[in-house]
Every structure is written in C-alpha cells, then in structure tokens.
Amino acid sequence: MIALIEASNRAAQVDRLAAWLLAASGFVVLLVFGLIVIFAVRYRRGSKASRAPLPIAEWKVEAGWIAGTTLGFLAFFFFGARLFVAMEDASGPADEIRVVGRQWMWDVRQPNGRREFDTLHVPLGTRVRLRMTSEDVIHSFFVPDFRLKQDVIPGKEVLLVFTATRTGRFPLFCTEYCGSKHAQMKGEVIVQRPEDYARWMANAQPPAEVLAHGHNLFLHYGCSGCHDRGSIVHAPSLEGLYGATVPMADGTFRRVDATYLRDCILNPETVRPAGYPPVMPSFRGVVPESDLTEIIAYLEGSVAAP
Amino acid sequence: MSTYLDRPTVRSWLTTLDHKRIGLLYLFSITFFFTIAAAAAAAMRIALLSPSGDLVASDVYNRLFTTHGVLMVWFFLIPAVPNVLGNFLLPLMVGARDVAFPRLNLASWYVFMAGGFLVLYAILFGGVDTGWTFYTPYSSTYANGHVMLMAAGVFVSGFSSIFTGLNFIVTIHRLRAPGLTWFRLPLFVWGIYSTSIIMVLATPVLAATLLLMGLERAFGVGVFDPRIGGDPLLFQHLFWFYSHPAVYIMILPGMGVVSEIITCFSRKPVFGYKVMAFAILAIATLGFLVWGHHMFVSSESVFAGVVFSFLSFMVSVPSAVKVFNWTTTLMRGSIRMDTPLIYALGFVALFTIGGLTGLFLATLPVDVHVHGTYFVVAHFHYVMVGGMVMAYLGGVHYWFPKISGRLYPEMLARFAALTIFIGFNLTFFPQFILGYLGMPRRYSMYPPEFHALNVLSTAGASILGVGYLLPLIYLVWSFYRGRPAGPNPWKAKGLEWTVPSPPPEHNFDAIPTVTEEPYAYNPEEDP
Amino acid sequence: MSETAAVSAEVRERHEITTQLGMWGFLATEVLFFGGFFMAYALYRHSYPEAFAEGGRHMAFGLGTTNTALLLISSVFVAIADRAVRAGRRGLTLGCLATAWLMGLAFLGIKAIEYTQHVSDHLVPGRHFLPGQSSNPRLQLFMYLYFGMTGLHAFHMIMGLIAVAWLMNGVRSGRIGPSRPEPVAVIGLYWHFVDCVWVVLYPLFYLVGR
Amino acid sequence: MKSEVPMCDLIGIGIALLFLLALSALTVIGPSAGWKTIVSLAIAAAKLVLIVWFFMRLGRHRGLIRVFAAAGLCWLSLLLVLGFGDYLTR
Numbered sequence A: 001m002i003a004l005i006e007a008s009n010r011a012a013q014v015d016r017l018a019a020w021l022l023a024a025s026g027f028v029v030l031l032v033f034g035l036i037v038i039f040a041v042r043y044r045r046g047s048k049a050s051r052a053p054l055p056i057a058e059w060k061v062e063a064g065w066i067a068g069t070t071l072g073f074l075a076f077f078f079f080g081a082r083l084f085v086a087m088e089d090a091s092g093p094a095d096e097i098r099v100v101g102r103q104w105m106w107d108v109r110q111p112n113g114r115r116e117f118d119t120l121h122v123p124l125g126t127r128v129r130l131r132m133t134s135e136d137v138i139h140s141f142f143v144p145d146f147r148l149k150q151d152v153i154p155g156k157e158v159l160l161v162f163t164a165t166r167t168g169r170f171p172l173f174c175t176e177y178c179g180s181k182h183a184q185m186k187g188e189v190i191v192q193r194p195e196d197y198a199r200w201m202a203n204a205q206p207p208a209e210v211l212a213h214g215h216n217l218f219l220h221y222g223c224s225g226c227h228d229r230g231s232i233v234h235a236p237s238l239e240g241l242y243g244a245t246v247p248m249a250d251g252t253f254r255r256v257d258a259t260y261l262r263d264c265i266l267n268p269e270t271v272r273p274a275g276y277p278p279v280m281p282s283f284r285g286v287v288p289e290s291d292l293t294e295i296i297a298y299l300e301g302s303v304a305a306p
Numbered sequence B: 001m002s003t004y005l006d007r008p009t010v011r012s013w014l015t016t017l018d019h020k021r022i023g024l025l026y027l028f029s030i031t032f033f034f035t036i037a038a039a040a041a042a043a044m045r046i047a048l049l050s051p052s053g054d055l056v057a058s059d060v061y062n063r064l065f066t067t068h069g070v071l072m073v074w075f076f077l078i079p080a081v082p083n084v085l086g087n088f089l090l091p092l093m094v095g096a097r098d099v100a101f102p103r104l105n106l107a108s109w110y111v112f113m114a115g116g117f118l119v120l121y122a123i124l125f126g127g128v129d130t131g132w133t134f135y136t137p138y139s140s141t142y143a144n145g146h147v148m149l150m151a152a153g154v155f156v157s158g159f160s161s162i163f164t165g166l167n168f169i170v171t172i173h174r175l176r177a178p179g180l181t182w183f184r185l186p187l188f189v190w191g192i193y194s195t196s197i198i199m200v201l202a203t204p205v206l207a208a209t210l211l212l213m214g215l216e217r218a219f220g221v222g223v224f225d226p227r228i229g230g231d232p233l234l235f236q237h238l239f240w241f242y243s244h245p246a247v248y249i250m251i252l253p254g255m256g257v258v259s260e261i262i263t264c265f266s267r268k269p270v271f272g273y274k275v276m277a278f279a280i281l282a283i284a285t286l287g288f289l290v291w292g293h294h295m296f297v298s299s300e301s302v303f304a305g306v307v308f309s310f311l312s313f314m315v316s317v318p319s320a321v322k323v324f325n326w327t328t329t330l331m332r333g334s335i336r337m338d339t340p341l342i343y344a345l346g347f348v349a350l351f352t353i354g355g356l357t358g359l360f361l362a363t364l365p366v367d368v369h370v371h372g373t374y375f376v377v378a379h380f381h382y383v384m385v386g387g388m389v390m391a392y393l394g395g396v397h398y399w400f401p402k403i404s405g406r407l408y409p410e411m412l413a414r415f416a417a418l419t420i421f422i423g424f425n426l427t428f429f430p431q432f433i434l435g436y437l438g439m440p441r442r443y444s445m446y447p448p449e450f451h452a453l454n455v456l457s458t459a460g461a462s463i464l465g466v467g468y469l470l471p472l473i474y475l476v477w478s479f480y481r482g483r484p485a486g487p488n489p490w491k492a493k494g495l496e497w498t499v500p501s502p503p504p505e506h507n508f509d510a511i512p513t514v515t516e517e518p519y520a521y522n523p524e525e526d527p
Numbered sequence C: 001m002s003e004t005a006a007v008s009a010e011v012r013e014r015h016e017i018t019t020q021l022g023m024w025g026f027l028a029t030e031v032l033f034f035g036g037f038f039m040a041y042a043l044y045r046h047s048y049p050e051a052f053a054e055g056g057r058h059m060a061f062g063l064g065t066t067n068t069a070l071l072l073i074s075s076v077f078v079a080i081a082d083r084a085v086r087a088g089r090r091g092l093t094l095g096c097l098a099t100a101w102l103m104g105l106a107f108l109g110i111k112a113i114e115y116t117q118h119v120s121d122h123l124v125p126g127r128h129f130l131p132g133q134s135s136n137p138r139l140q141l142f143m144y145l146y147f148g149m150t151g152l153h154a155f156h157m158i159m160g161l162i163a164v165a166w167l168m169n170g171v172r173s174g175r176i177g178p179s180r181p182e183p184v185a186v187i188g189l190y191w192h193f194v195d196c197v198w199v200v201l202y203p204l205f206y207l208v209g210r
Numbered sequence D: 001m002k003s004e005v006p007m008c009d010l011i012g013i014g015i016a017l018l019f020l021l022a023l024s025a026l027t028v029i030g031p032s033a034g035w036k037t038i039v040s041l042a043i044a045a046a047k048l049v050l051i052v053w054f055f056m057r058l059g060r061h062r063g064l065i066r067v068f069a070a071a072g073l074c075w076l077s078l079l080l081v082l083g084f085g086d087y088l089t090r
C-alpha cells in the first residue's frame, strides 16, 4: 500500500480541504445512520414509545434544514473556489516547459530544447509553467503526488503552473481515456535540486548517427510534411509507433514492424489504418532500398529515443 | 375474475397497448441488458485482480467498460424505474385506465428494443472502446470498432425516453382522477413527472450531439474537429448538458419509490410533503445548470468552473432536505423492517454517502485531484447502484404482490437485501481510497501498490453478484408459485392498492374519486 | 343539442387538448434537438466571424429568399385548412393541404438545386473542399453547419410532407372531418414549427456577412 | 352543413409575414454591418411570434400549452447562456 505524498505547493491545501469535507461528511453520515438505527429500534412496530404527532412546526424544521445546508455548502464552495482561482492563475514568471500528449506518450521539451519522453524533469522549489497540447486525442496529465491534473486538447494550448516541493520521482498518469494503451501512458516527474537539474539539462546527448541520417531522409522525401505534428494533413504521427499494434479500417489489427512500414511506404493502397483517409502516395521506385532501411531504422529508433 | 395477465399468447403481449403489460415487457428487456452489463462488470473485476493486466488484453478491457457503461446507463438504469414501475403504476396511481397515448407507449418499447439490438450487434461484432462518454476526437476519428452503430443504438433508444416522458407528462396533466389534486399525488408520481421533464428536454440534445459525432466519423470531418477549427470541448458541453440531467433521471424516480416505501412501513405520512415535492422539481430544473462540473480540468474557463461549482452545491440542497425528511418520517412511526424498507433505508444511507462524495467532486481543487480516478467511479456507483438500484429493487419487491398477485419468501428476500448492502459497500468503498490515492479509471493495468484494495473490491463484487442473483431466482419462482397476496398485503394507501392484484385489464371498474390527503397513515392504528 | 352530443363534444374537446399538449411537448423536444446545432453555430460564428461572412456570400440568396416565402405561404394554407376541416368544407381543406404540400415539395426542389450547386462549387467539407484555393479553413465549419442544419430541416420537411399526405388521404376518405378534425391541427402545429425553424435559419445562413 | 370559413385574418398575417421577409431581404443592400444581424434576427423573431401566436393559435390556448411552448425556448436559452458563458470567459 502506498501513502500519497504531498510534493507540490498545492498538495497540502487540497488535502486540508478534503479533510474538512471528510469531517463534515463523516458527521452527517453518522448523524443520518445513527438516527435511522435509533428510530428503527425505538419505533419498531409494537414498541411502547409515544406516537403522538411531532410537537414542532414543520415549516420551521424545513427552513432550518434548507438554511443550514445552504450555509454549509456555501462555505465549502467558497474555500474551494478561492483555492482554485489561486491555483489556476498561470501568469507570472516561471520556467516554461512544453508538453505534448500523444497516443501513448508524453513528449517533453525543456526550455533549452532538450527533449524527453514520458519523463519530466523539474527543478525543486521553482515555479514551472507547462505549455501543453495534444497531437491526436484528449489526454490528461495527472501527477497524484502533486494533486495536479490538466486535460490536453488537440488544437489548443493549455497552461499549468506548479511548484514542486520535494525531490524524488513521482508517477505521472494519463487520466483521460485515449485508446488501447491509455493504461500504459504513464511516466514520471523527476524533481531534482536546481543544481542537479541544471547539470542534467546541460547533458543533452546528441542523437546517434544513424538516427540523424534517417531523420534527414525522413525530411528529404517529404514524409515529415504529413507525418509531423502540426501538419494539417491527417496522417498518423510515427513517433512511438514502431512495435505498436494498430487497428485497421477493416477491424483487424496489425503490428507495426519493418514489413508493415515497408508496405505503408511502397504499397500504401494495401494498408488502411483505421481513422485515416487513404491519402498516402506510393513511394515505389522513389525511395531506393538503402534509404528505405535507414528510414525504417530511424522510425524504429524514434521509439527508443531518450 | 379476469386480470391483465390472462391471454398469455406471445402475439397478445407483443401487440398489447396495456400499460401494465408494457411495463413488464420493459422489465424483461432491462433485466436482459442488465445481465450482459453485469457480466461485463464481473469480467472487469476479474481482470483487475491482476495489476499487470495479463488476464485480459487492454483492447478487450476497454470494450468491457464501454459495454458495461452504455448498457447500464441507457439500457438498464434510465428505463429501470420510469419505464418498468412507472408504466405499470402511473395510470393506477392517478386513477386512469391507461396512459394518454397507449400506441406511443408500445412504439416506445419497440424503439427501445431496436436501439438495444443495434448496441448488442455493435458489441458482439467488434465492440466499441470509447467509454460511455464518447469523447471526441477519439470517438469520431481515432477509435476503431462500431462506434457508429453503438451511437446509433443510443440515439434510437433516446427516442424511447422522449416518447415515454412525453406520454407521462401528458398523462399526469390530463388523466388524474377527480379530486386528485397536484398536492394529493404520491411522491412517486412527482418523481416520474420531474424525470419526464428531463427526458423530454435533455434527451434531444444527446441525440443532436451523437448525430454530429456520427457525421464527423462518417465524413472524416466535422464540427468538433480541431483541424478545421472545431472545438472538442463543445462535444463535452453538449454531452453533459444531457448527461448530467440524465444522472437525475437515474435518481429522482428512486426518490419517489423510497418515499412510498418509508411511509408505508413506518405507517406515517411523509414529513414535509410539499417540500418533498418541490425538492424533486428543484433537483430536476437546477440539475440542468451544473453540467460543467464534469469539465473542471478540461480547460473550461476558471469563471465557468466557479459558476458550475456553485450551482452544483445549490442543486445538492434539495437532496439534503430529502434525506433529512426521510429520516424524520421514521420518527414516531410504527416501523416494520420488511424487505422493501431494508432496501429503502439502504438507499437513504448509500445515496447519502454517494451524494456527499459528490460534494467532494463539486469542490474545485479536490475535483482537480480526483477527476478521472476511481473516486469518481465510487461516487457514481454509490448513487446509481447504492442509490437507484436499491430503490428499484425495493420498488420491485414492494409492488411485486400487485404485479403478480403473489408474495415472495420474506426471509430469503431480507437475506438477499442485506447481502447486497454488504457486498456493495465492500466493492465500492475501497474505490474511494483507490481514487484518492490516484488510481486512474479506465485502466486495464495499474501499479502494484493498488493491488490489495482492488482484490478487496473484486471480492465484494462476487458477494454483490450473489446478492443480485437471489432475487432474480426467487422472484421468478414466486411469480408462479408464491402465496396469493390479496389486493393490499401491506395495508398501503394509494389508488393502486384499491384494485385487485393482479389488476384487471381496464384497471378500475369505475374511475375513483379521491378525497384523502396522500399517505393517510396513522402510526397509532394497528394495520 | 342533445345531452349525449354535448357530453361527447366535451370528451372530444378534452381529447383534442390532450393530443395538442402531446404535440407541443414534442415540439419542445425538437427545439432542443436543433438546439445542439444552434449552440455549435453560435460558438463558431462568434469565434470565426470572417469565415462566416465569407460563407454567407457563397449562399444563393435569391433561392433562399424564395424558399422562405414558399414556406410562409404554405403555412397560411395549412392554417386555413384547419378552419376548413372544422367547418366541414372538405374540398377547401383538401385544396389548401394540397397547395401546402406542393409548396413544400417545391421548397425541397429548390433546396436540391442549391445543394447541387454547392457540390459542384466544391463547397462540401472534406478533402475536396475548394481544392487549390487557400481559403479560410474555418469556412468548412460554416458549410458543415449549413449542410447539417438545413439537411436536418429538410428531413423534417420530408416528414411533414408524409404527414400531410396522410392527412389528405384521411380527409378524402372522410376519416378526418368535422367530427374528427384534430389531426389537421396537430400536424399543422408540426408544419408551422418546421416553418419557424427555417425562419431562423434564413438570417443565420443567407443574410450573414451581407 | 357547409359554413363560411373566415380567412381574411390568416391571409393578413401571411401578408405581414411576407412583408417582414421582404424587409429582412432588403437589409442585404449596402455594405455588411453588425446591426444588420441584429435587425434580421429581430425580424425573424417577429415572424416567429406571428406564426406561433396566430397559426399555432397560442393566443387562444390555455396556460398549460403556453408553458409547454415556452419550456423548449427556456431550456434552449439555458444551454446557450451557460455554454456560451464558458467561451466568453476563456
């Protein structure tokens, strides 16, 4: 069993609010359950208890309940709304990190351009602003230990601001259903002391040689025109695709491997992934075999990128 | 003496215009859909026994919860009390020979079944994995499987809701017996009336939304499509404009049932009758104003979040008043813990817990944390299963003698009710904790830390499952073999108890005239 | 008037109010059915005013106006038919209904002409939308809503034509007449409602941006 | 028993409707402007009132039918106001 950690500036406040709610609810539940049990026993059929009409004016009781609950509810509303408005204020100075949700990974770009997948490094005690969007469907960025959640919406940028208050690795989940591997769209937020974070940032490794060449070919043949994010053509994004099992338009499934990619590039008319229009042109006779292998190697590698 | 059950030919049942028979047609149909949806729940709970998700593949799991959610919501719970008990009882309770438009009533059942079979077809041949909420652009562009058929099934069955709601509203306005003024109506009728308003005014928006989603899927481009400037959040606004009121479709009739049962078994008029009636109406109308609380983290504006949070608290006030009034009704009553009352009090208890956790969700920063987790799953099972299903079962037991003319075995029934109560809490209480700890919903696999609580939940589900199986068996048995009940075994008030059980086809030999206030019980009299 | 006739007149009156209530309730449903589309329209017109202005200029203003006039006049005939049937004027009833029916058909014909024109102008949203032109991509939203809302309206018109045909058949055979006039009023309500929807669609699509 | 069917009033309403239509069609003259939208929607509303009041005979009906007729519009405005409220406050 895990205990939840309070690892962001808002966590303790949210917990306190929840604790108050719990206390009030506990009180009400005990009251209602207690009364039900007491009445059920005391006024069981045949018992000696008095059945005379209740000696109270009905309307006074009703008015009391309405007023009492309304006041109680208003209190919770007020404290909740106040904290929420403060939490959602995304203005002010902060480190900016870009986060893109994509089936089924989190693609993060640090302020200095360093890219990471499914992890998010942030410095301790620093206000961080995430600029988030999605490339395909709606995902939701959820870090339980931070009491933090935000949906990411395709075609739209949303902001999320927080300050991490503890170092360590904290689980990151996708909490908006996004397809087959929704449950695997997980990651970690890694909070480091600022000096460690700075060191980590400086360490950006260059991508391996092959990947670079494959990537150039990917650009050269114009693949990226459609398959890059931000492209207006509705074509599948290829990052992270390799090794996945993808649905076909006819309801079957295919695994993305070298053969599959070959088919897609050379005989696109034979491959119809579900949800995409058949617009992919054939590259038969356009891409020589050697380049083809390199492109496929690049696509294979882009899943294992750092 | 002839009853509505005579002439048992299939043909006479399928062409019947009798509201009582139509009610039973719904009873069979929704039990059928419930069985499938419950089997999906059982499969899900079994799958979740293992954190690594190796028992059931992700794609299968995703289809399971979609099947479960869609069938439970649209093909079981929404029609449960209104279409089964409402159809059977409403004309009897208002002293009419039938509903206002009997043909429309039968048409409504056929439409419902057509929708149901579309959904079943979609499930059997490929399935759908969007969740019951059909969020775009996943549903419109990325999902594979028979999303269109599934949506079409829900769309079609929506018309069944609309027709039934329309029928009930007009019936209640036009066909009340002489002397049956608005404030003499049983609260069950108030519940059905408010539910019908929601059905008539909210369901068409769902239809429009699903239509737009389906068009987008069919043509590969549409109004929710971000590539041409569309906004996926518009789908959510439209969907929840229907679906939040729809959750009140799934509770208001239950509140009516519970009021009938509690008064009868404590031999007291309901405490604060008028407030109870207005509270139902208030929930139905205010319920239209809170849908945005499902979208607090969807990047809806902060202002909208605050407004919707405020309204969500306000819609809870009448529910709170109702809980207190039920409790007070018991005070100085003459209480006998028969099966229906066990269910009714179970409803009050579990609905209170479910409702109070609804307040957690309405509190903005807390919702940010627990949205999309098992906390929400636990919340809605508490109100829908703990609340409405309990009320439905309570109602079925309470009116079973009227429907069948026979009694069920009381001790066995009490045992089943307690089993359900215990199994239910064991299944869903751990889910609140899971949710607060951060376990996301719609996950086919989960981190091992959550293992123990999930096992507990599955264990609870198996007890709950047994609890559901029992009434299914003994009620069927009693329908044919139970002791004859006589017209009014509970000595209950209300017009439905003045006719023989089972009632004759035309209900009343002469339309009654009502002179009594509702719930004219007296706790000092021995019934 | 004899006593039984008075009673049955009262029963009939009660019955008529009941069916009318049913139809009004159904129309409330219909308002919200179109409501989803109106919400989408309002949102996108608010977000992309230029695209909507441009879209309005693609509409066939003359045809749209003619169509509005057709529907308005047809409603007059339906309203007269309602009175005529109560007065026992079978010929007049049939004549009015037939005229309204033909006008409805003409409406659909004109609509079809418009649609054909839009198709050949490549204004159907999707991959073939104004190919080769760097048009405002939001224009697709406008056209989408146009096809969606007028299409839904056209569907309702077809339903209306079927219902009125059924009425005419009933009036001709005498099933619907002075002793049972209410179907004319009830279906009339539906016809007028469909008319109302168009009255709103007309400025939203044909007058925007002009 | 053939009796006269009074229809002058209905024809009068029809003419008024066509007049309103002509009026709103005339707004297309001249450059486009924001007020035109308001005017054309106001004209549409006027047409609706005429149709609903006279053709659909709301003017002659009891309160209940008026409530039914109003309900659809009321609820539609709930959808528009609250839904739009979100977008206007983004």
Ligand code: HEA
Binding pocket: A024, A025, A028, A032, A068, A069, A072, A073, B133, B247, B248, B250, B251, B293, B294, B312, B313, B315, B316, B319, B320, B321, B323, B324, B351, B352, B353, B354, B355, B356, B358, B359, B361, B362, B363, B367, B370, B371, B372, B376, B379, B380, B383, B384, B387, B388
């Ligand atoms: C029968 C169905 C039903 C009912 C009745 C309710 C009732 C309520 N629900 Fe629930 N809800 C659902 C079904 C229902 N809900 C479903 C299905 C979902 C999830 C959908 C999905 O995403 O799949 C959901 C989700 C949901 C959310 C969104 C969660 C999220 O996704 O982030 C919220 C947020 O505000 C919410 C709030 C409420 C509130 C405030 C009530 C109130 O009406 C409750 C009122 C009752 C009480 C409050 C209890 C009695 C009160 C007292 C005894 C008073 C005393 C108390 C004090 C003074 C403290 N619900």
Ligand code: HEA
Binding pocket: B038, B039, B041, B042, B044, B045, B046, B065, B066, B068, B069, B070, B072, B073, B077, B130, B131, B132, B133, B377, B381, B384, B385, B389, B427, B440, B441, B442, B443, B444, B458, B461, B462, B464, B465, B466, B468
């Ligand atoms: C409306 C009514 C309704 C009802 C009655 C139920 C009933 C039950 N639901 Fe329901 N549920 C929903 C509505 C409902 N649910 C909705 C709307 C969702 C959201 C879907 C979505 O996300 O899209 C949901 C989602 C949902 C989830 C979350 C899935 C996820 O997010 O990953 C779970 C998980 O435990 C669950 C469990 C159950 C259980 C155990 C029952 C039990 O009450 C069922 C009891 C019945 C049985 C258990 C079967 C019969 C018994 C046997 C065959 C004996 C053997 C059993 C075992 C060994 C376990 N439901």
Ligand code: CUA
Binding pocket: A101, A102, A103, A104, A138, A139, A140, A174, A175, A176, A177, A178, A179, A182, A183, A185
């Ligand atoms: Cu991404 Cu769920």
Ligand SMILES: [Cu+2]
Binding pocket: B243, B244, B247, B290, B291, B293, B294
């Ligand atoms: Cu809700």
